[in-house]
Amino acid sequence: MIDIRGLQKEYTDEETPTVALQSVTFSIAKGEFVSIMGPSGSGKSTLLQILSFLDRPTGGTYTFQGKSIDDMTDQELAHVRNKDMGFVFQSFNLLSRLSVYDNVEIPLLYSDILAGERTGLVEKAVRAVGLEDKLYTEAGKLSGGQKQRVAIARALVTDPNVIFADEPTGNLDSKSGLQIMEILEALHEKGRTVILVTHETQTAEFADRIIRVKDGMIESDEPIQNKRIHNGALK
Numbered sequence: 001m002i003d004i005r006g007l008q009k010e011y012t013d014e015e016t017p018t019v020a021l022q023s024v025t026f027s028i029a030k031g032e033f034v035s036i037m038g039p040s041g042s043g044k045s046t047l048l049q050i051l052s053f054l055d056r057p058t059g060g061t062y063t064f065q066g067k068s069i070d071d072m073t074d075q076e077l078a079h080v081r082n083k084d085m086g087f088v089f090q091s092f093n094l095l096s097r098l099s100v101y102d103n104v105e106i107p108l109l110y111s112d113i114l115a116g117e118r119t120g121l122v123e124k125a126v127r128a129v130g131l132e133d134k135l136y137t138e139a140g141k142l143s144g145g146q147k148q149r150v151a152i153a154r155a156l157v158t159d160p161n162v163i164f165a166d167e168p169t170g171n172l173d174s175k176s177g178l179q180i181m182e183i184l185e186a187l188h189e190k191g192r193t194v195i196l197v198t199h200e201t202q203t204a205e206f207a208d209r210i211i212r213v214k215d216g217m218i219e220s221d222e223p224i225q226n227k228r229i230h231n232g233a234l235k
Contacts, residue, residue, distance in 0.1 A: 001065055001162065001193055002028040002051065008059030009046050009216075020046040021216045024060070028195065030161070033188040035196045035204035038213035045166075047213060048197050052085055052164045053077040065161070082110050086155030090167035092147040094154075096140030100131060103139050104154045111158060125153040129183055145176030152183055162193040169203050181206045 007024035010017050021043045028034050038044040049055040050062065053069070062069045065084070069077065086107075094103050104125055108118045126132050129149040134142065139150060148168060155163050165184060169177030185206050188194045198204050205224055212219040 001030040001032075003063040004051075004060070005063075006060035007047075007050065007057050007062060009043075009050065009055070010058045019216055021050075021057070024213075024216075024218055026211060026218060026221055028193065030193055031188075031191050032209065033185070033194045033196070033207040035198060035207035035210045036213060037198060037201075037204050037210055038219075039199070042213045043216040044197055044213045046216075048164060048166060048195075051195065052087065053081040082107060083158060084161045086158065086160035086163040088148070088151045088155050088163065088165040088168045090170040092144075092151050092171075094139040094147055094150055097138060099136045099138055100126060100142075100150050100153075101135050103150055104157050107154060107158050113158075121157055121159075122153075125157040126150075128156055128187075129153045143176070144172050145179055148172060148176070148180050149183065152180070152187075156187070162195060163187065165194065165196045167198055168196070169198070169200065177203065 004027070005025050007021055008019075009021040010019050012018070024043075024047065036044050036047060046055070050057050053064075056069065064080070072080070095106075101122055104122045105118055108121060113121065123132070123135070126135055129152050131146060131149050131153065134146065139147060142150065148171075151168075152163075163184070168180055168184070172180065181203060184194055184196070194207070196204065196207060204210050207224060209221070209223045211221045
């Protein structure tokens with residue numbers, strides 16, 4: 001699904017270049033669950049922005065589902081991002097005065113899906129995260145864990161091929177964080193590709209593989225050994 005070769009990203013500030021990523025190479029197959037880890041300033045956030053079409057590299061190649069992003073216009077990238085990618089953020093990014101339904105529906109408003117089909121898709125996505133009883137509750141009245149579930153439902157509603165989760169447990173207590181990871185794990189088991197950015201080892205180990213980034217380069221790329229799941233939680 002994703003193939004990165006020799007990826008580079010350089011920023012220029014007042015004519016002084018800063019290298020954020022250099023010689024980054026890896027692939028992610030459809031249906032994989034991959035964690036990207038690294039300390040602050042390592043380049044992992046820049047890498048996520050490029051992977052999710054929010055930024056372009058300054059060197060190397062990025063092929064998504066067999067097509068190079070160099071051959072795609074910004075408008076085409078935006079279309080693919082809305083259709084094939086779902087996003088879950090640390091800060092939830094919900095509109096607090098809108099209902100759960102309205103928040104989850106937002107990506108559909110920018111799609112080709114007809115208005116008459118949206119209700120069923122929203123309800124299905126909300127059921128998938130166990131919040132059907134909160135469908136018309138204002139998002140601002142929910143707990144942190146519930147807000148993140150709404151964010152996951154919003155990421156699911158367009159039936160994307162890949163879900164990007166950027167520090168999805170960062171603002172949650174350990175119990176709520178575990179529940180969110182169990183939901184992501186369940187989605188992966190159903191065939192979703194999940195790419196998780198986190199600084200927490202325990203969270204990262206829900207994945208099948210961890211890519212560690214340091215100083216803009218891949219420090220290691222290894223599968224998780226002896227991964228065991230019981231009732232959705234790692235043991």
